Amino acid sequence: MKAMSQRESRLVAIAILLAVIAVLWLGIVSPILAGFAVRAERRAGLIDSHERNVRIALRAPLFRAQAAEQRQSSGDWAIVAPDAEAAADMLRSRTRAAVERHGAVIKAVQEVPGQAGWVAVRIDAELSLAQLTAILGELESGLPHLVVETLSVSADKAFQTGRLEPMDIRIEIAAPHLPAAQLPAAKR
DSSP states (O other): OOOOOHHHHHHHHHHHHHHHHHHHIIIIIHHHHHHHHHHHHHHHHHHHHHHHHHHHHHTHHHHHHHHHHHHHTGGGTSEEESSHHHHHHHHHHHHHHHHHHTTOEEEEEEEEOOSTTEEEEEEEEEEOHHHHHHHHHHHHHSSSOOEEEEEEEEOHHHHHHSSOOOEEEEEEEEEEEEEGGGSOGGGO
């Protein structure tokens, strides 16, 4: 084999030096710098999380006040009664009174099964459109707030006679039930 010239030796030496620098960069320096970047990113995320948690913790008195206000206004969104049967009776009498107040003919009022913690009533009546809107408006605006789960309207008489006649309606109304024992002493 022929000996390398001085120029070739320098090129080989430079190539070996570049290879050693590349290996050092890729094997040692680059992972260390990447680790710094990852830790800096994690640290920034932790700082953001900490600041968010501090803001939430500072709002704890506001949350306590809102919870107390919600406990005080619980009668606005639920029927307060000793038990579910009494709550169903209260809901039944409220809906019956609203329907009777507007002059509708009541065919039936009965309790229907509802979700856990809720009471539900179904009322069958014969009434006009004006009476229906007035009844729904009254039930909607009173306290505690009620949920109309279903409303079925049958206008068969009007279809048969070709003129406006009273309609047969079926309304299922529900409301949450809150046992009186769960209320603050001031609300009982």
